[in-house]
Amino acid sequence: MKKKQFRLLMLLSAFALLILAACGSDSEKETKDAEKEDTGGNSAATDKPESDIKFLSLLTGGTQGTYYALGGTFADLITTGTGIKTTAEVSQASAANMTALQEDKGEIAFVQTDIAYYATEGKMMFDGAKIDTISALGALYPETVQLVTTEASGIKTYADLKGKKVSVGAPGSGTYANAEQLLEIHGLAMTDVKAQNLDFGESTEGLQSGQIDAAFITAGTPTAAVEALNATTKVNIIGMDAGKADELIAKYPYYAKETVATGTYGIANDTETVSVLAMLAVKKDLPDEVVYEMTKAIYDNTDKISHDKGRLIKAETGLAGISIEVHPGAQKYFDEKK
Structure with missing residues (x-):
């Protein structure tokens, strides 16, 4: 008799577990369906992509x-x-x-x-x-190629760079390539200037202290380093000679004409140069x-x-x-x- 009662109890327990499992499955399905509705059909709770990247x-x-x-x-x-x-x-x-x-x-x-x-x-x-x-x-x-100098340097044109200390960026940098190409189109080579391999901050510090005479800086204008320099020292931006921008673009078509507008760094006139993106x-x-x-x-x-x-x-x-x-x-x- 006891064995029969035990078997009956076991059968009832198993039946109860099956009912609970079925209810849990339905509940889980309803939750997932609700998530899909909330996310436009995506089973994820958000639109963020699933990825192992942390x-x-x-x-x-x-x-x-x-x-x-x-x-x-x-x-x-x-x-x-x-x-x-x-x-x-x-x-x-x-x-x-x-x-x-x-x-x-x-x-x-x-x-x-x-x-x-x-x-x-x-x-x-x-x-x-x-x-x-x-x-x-x-x-x-656009990233403007800016030839930055100070009023005290006396530099007015690219020709005035000859023999001067000019920051041209690190060898292999984008600024270095821009400097080399703009010097080239103006009939100058790196050997015609006393090239200094400085970053933007070092360049503006060098201009402020008078340790260098000019610096090529390729960056979106206004550039923070140049603005900081202008707060203490009168800044000039040297424009390209007439027709040189067209010559440069014909040879290197990834350049585009660009203007550093009047008032940028306190300059008095629009200054024509070039930019890359x-x-x-x-x-x-x-x-x-x-x-x-x-x-x-x-x-x-x-x-x-x-x-x-x-x-x-x-x-x-x-x-x-x-x-x-x-x-x-x-x-x-x-x-x-x-």
Whole structure:
């Protein structure tokens, strides 16, 4: 009798467990269905992409340049948009950033469009060291090639640079390539000046102290380092000679004409020079959905960029001037904007 009661009790317990399991399954299904409704059919609770990536490094430039000034904001936007913690890192800018991406020392980087082209083609400073692991996320804003000097230097034209101490940026940097090409188009070579390999901050300090006479600075205007110099020393921006911008563009088509407007750094007249474009490059092996969300996070939120260059960063010009392969995730975003 006891055995029969025991068997009956076991059967009732098993039946109860089956009922509970069925209820739990229905409840779980209802929860998932509700999540889908809340997220437009996506089973995830948010629109953030699923990824094993936990951290991203955004390579910028020196602390006195525009890349660094924008980097913190971009990192915050990407963190919010993707759910992946992104940190802006100080770096040596364009050329160094391309090498760093190749060596897995970062995933995203600011770079000039001309330097990205050189890297992917194995030209100029990348001769024999072609980089094939990067693609474009998008174009940002014009980077003006500024030949900065002081009123006390007496320099008025490119010809006046001969024999003077001129900061031309680090060898292999974007600024160095720009300086070399602008000197060349004006009939000068690096050997005609006393070239100094300084970063933006060192350049402006050298101008202030009189240790150098002029400096090439390729950055979005106004550039923080030059503004700081102008606060203590009268700044001049040397314009290109008549017709030289056209000659330069004919030889190096990634340049565009640019004007440093009256009032910038307190200058009295519009000054004609040239620019390249700033862009963001990413590693090719980043997942498409992650890069899509990164691109969306930046270009959909340009109103949150407090730097003056934020007004120039637009989705409709996000592919302008890009001469390297665009990452499929970024391409998807820009295709949706058409």
